[in-house]
Amino acid sequence: MRWRGGGGAGGFSGAKARTYGFVFSFLLVPLVLYVVFVIGPYAQAFYISLTNWKGISATPTFVGMENFTRLLGDEVFWAAVRHHGLLLLALPLVTIAVALFFAFLLNIGGGRRGRTAGVPGSKFYRVVYFFPQVLAVAVVGVLFQAVYRPDGTGVLNGLLALAGIDPVGWLIEPDLALWSIMAVLVWQLVGFYVVLFSAGMSAIPQDVFEAAALDGAGRFRLFFGITLPLIWDTIQVGWVYLGIAAFDCFALVQVLSVDRGGPDNATTVLPLEIWRTAFTFSKFGYASAMGVALFFLTITFAALSLRVTRRERIEL
Missing domain, CATH: 1.10.3720.10 (MetI-like)
Known part of the structure; x- marks a missing residue:
């Protein structure tokens, strides 16, 4: 039996990369939805809280704190x-x-x-x-x-x-x-x-x-x-x-x-x-x-x- 040096490490790294890619492919869509529908509205609320927006005008006036x-x-x-x-x-x-x-x-x-x-x-x-x-x-x-x-x-x-x-x-x-x-x-x-x-x-x-x-x-x-x-x-x-x-x-x-x-x-x-x-x-x-x-x-x-x-x- 002959040992092929370097193949094991490369094979392990490739398997690990494929595993991470597989997991990431499943998490990508939920992560995008979470950012769009949860993080996005939170960020928007923080911005609107610094304005006097009445819900109608497209460009609210910034009023700070x-x-x-x-x-x-x-x-x-x-x-x-x-x-x-x-x-x-x-x-x-x-x-x-x-x-x-x-x-x-x-x-x-x-x-x-x-x-x-x-x-x-x-x-x-x-x-x-x-x-x-x-x-x-x-x-x-x-x-x-x-x-x-x-x-x-x-x-x-x-x-x-x-x-x-x-x-x-x-x-x-x-x-x-x-x-x-x-x-x-x-x-x-x-x-x-x-x-x-x-x-x-x-x-x-x-x-x-x-x-x-x-x-x-x-x-x-x-x-x-x-x-x-x-x-x-x-x-x-x-x-x-x-x-x-x-x-x-x-x-x-x-x-x-x-x-x-x-x-x-x-x-x-x-x-x-x-x-x-x-x-x-x-x-x-x-x-x-x-x-x-x-x-x-x-x-x-x-x-x-x-x-x-x-x-x-x-x-x-």
């Missing part, structure tokens, strides 16, 4: 930012807590005598919990308009009337309106995270739970000592997704709120203000400045959340 300076003194903008802050605190906490509770019951909390299993009918409950997720946001909004109707014909007020309690203006009282919309967000989102956390729990070996249960660990210990640490990465992802959802709740606020963000801007959010500023007042430059601010708020939240919630990965 004037739009961002106006944002600093815009009370409606800061009201929307405060509402996002409240949503960022409450929406992930409540949704994740409820979803973890339901997922634990559906996968682990129903077992007896050292065995882990879901509660009876857990497959049916999974479908029931996930059902709101398949409904369009507009449909959910219309449904809860009937639930929150301020007179006695509303579902909630009808139940309160049975207990002798006067009707409550769930969506027309400034102190209640945002909390009422937030409750609808939790109701709609919790089913997806039940499924997400259930998938994470099902990936944990059953031997771990059974060994802990045989050692006398109760449901409280099984959840906080074993389940929670082992699905922490999934919870972290869910937290970031819910934070982004808190910044992107335009449709539900549009449908449910009084006078689009009312009463008295008690429920307004940045996506709604961007839409109203652009398409009602034709101030596309100022609306783009709000969009840029929303972009940086979202990126900052995601980066901080991943940083703060980072923990060492537990390997089984």
Whole structure:
């Protein structure tokens, strides 16, 4: 057998080049589409935010940082930012807590005598919990308009009337309106995270739970000592997704709120203000400045959340 020097290296380089070319050919079209339909609009929004474009003229006037300076003194903008802050605190906490509770019951909390299993009918409950997720946001909004109707014909007020309690203006009282919309967000989102956390729990070996249960660990210990640490990465992802959802709740606020963000801007959010500023007042430059601010708020939240919630990965 004769060794042909140099052929192996050349053959390896050729195979490697062909592999990269094959991979690049598959990535080229998605990359081009991403640049055109995602990066391109972002870049355009950054440029428009530095102009006073009204949406009509072909050559907008460059105004520099004037739009961002106006944002600093815009009370409606800061009201929307405060509402996002409240949503960022409450929406992930409540949704994740409820979803973890339901997922634990559906996968682990129903077992007896050292065995882990879901509660009876857990497959049916999974479908029931996930059902709101398949409904369009507009449909959910219309449904809860009937639930929150301020007179006695509303579902909630009808139940309160049975207990002798006067009707409550769930969506027309400034102190209640945002909390009422937030409750609808939790109701709609919790089913997806039940499924997400259930998938994470099902990936944990059953031997771990059974060994802990045989050692006398109760449901409280099984959840906080074993389940929670082992699905922490999934919870972290869910937290970031819910934070982004808190910044992107335009449709539900549009449908449910009084006078689009009312009463008295008690429920307004940045996506709604961007839409109203652009398409009602034709101030596309100022609306783009709000969009840029929303972009940086979202990126900052995601980066901080991943940083703060980072923990060492537990390997089984």
